[in-house]
Amino acid sequence: MSIDFKIIDQSIAHITINRPERLNSLDVQHDRSLANVWKRFNENPDLKVAILTGAGGRAFCTGADILDYIPHRRRMAEHQSGNAAVSFGGLTADNDVTKPTIAAIDGFCVAGGLELALACDIRIATHSARFALPEVKWGILPGGGGTQRLGKIVGLGVAMRMILTGDEISAEVALNNGLVTDVVDRHELHDVALDIARRIVSNGPLAVAAARQAVLASFEVPLFHGLAQEAELQRHLLLTDDAREGVAAFSERRKPRYIGR
Template sequence: MPIDFERKGAIALVTINRPDAMNALDVEHDQALAEAWKEFETDPTLLVAILTGAGGRAFCSGGDLKTYMPWRRDIALRGKESTISFGGMTLAGEITKPVIAAVHGHCIAGGLELAMACDIRICTPDSRFGLAEVRWGVLPGGGGTQRLPRLVPMGYALEMILTGETIDAERAERIGLVNRIVGADVLLDTAFAIAERVAANGPLAVKAAKQAIHDGLDRSLQDGLALEGTLQKRLLQTADAEEGLRAFAERRRPVYATSALAKAPKT
């Protein structure tokens, strides 16, 4: 399969499975990835996803320069829009549920853009990160120029994008690009532990919190607080909030109805 999709209870494990090409995405893999995200997003029983790459050498090395990028160039030459979305993952607001990137090895170009579109990033000590697109006459067009400066200080973002050079895992953690570094033997175990902790929380609250953070980034503090208040009001009107508060009073773990996920709070 171009993209492996496994269900582990409430968690989806999405694996880019093209190790012979450093998990670069060609057109087929890009389309398969889109189907995987569609399945994850529309299934109310799936609460969190983990994105990783097969083979141990690379998380993902981006769009295949031999096939994918020439295809994109042909579209652009015909005067048509050629937005690089990598299966829709790097478009804003397409994935409303939490996604964790489990990075092992090279995470460059579109691979890093995929990882940055995730909500939490963990990696192995031998991982390397970079946006090398300018070396090949294009820019990081899958959200790289927009997400990197939002995740790390502007100076680091400019250095990485304008030089096209890679950084190691230690520096990636130091500048805030990744959340933590773990051994390769416990990478997926760590990712699943985080995913399970997220999945144990109120599903509507998790989705609303993600929405408040991402949508609020481009607003003034006043408008962001208004968004937060609107989402909180709607959450307080749900059965999830009723169950969570009752469980706290009764000193037990809440039991949330996953069917309620189909109607998450929206602005």
């Protein structure tokens, strides 16, 4: 299968959709293969962060391979209940992946490809990246979380325009609206993504997991409940060995040695 998986620094998963001849679109087989890779990442306790990217330079991912995947989804729709969520590539359903993820985007990032990127925690892009959710042009809607995540990231107005028109936006527009955090030259993309990943790995793993959980929860619950959850997570962290080590390392001006407990 053309989903490449390698491990960097024993702690970072580098996942590449390697189907450039199809603009890194996912047919049913590759959809399942990518889902299996995310499961492998989730289940390996040594892996702390994942970087997702696409091969070939023309596309990050252009979503579903229409002629193969959409008929498959249509068959599924005939037998599903009305509220059954479907995870695209094993990443877009609720809590598919429980550790930090970075999308390193070059070229077209459209349809389900953008939904994969939206499901990642951090998105960086090259100047040639292009973003769109064109599903309404095909008589469907963004069904991999696009209608739910895009507005929370870029705001209601921008999301409505992108989703209802299907229009494409540039990397610069994406940056200005918070869809990506960095726009870099193509030759810098891998190094910038890896630098971010290494900086995450260097932090306390329990703290990273709790902070990620608290931030994601802030989009789902009222402020009062979010603050209560944040306080409970902080209380738990303060009682860990990692928190004691973090304070000791700061006091002693050395690099902390976290053990994840």
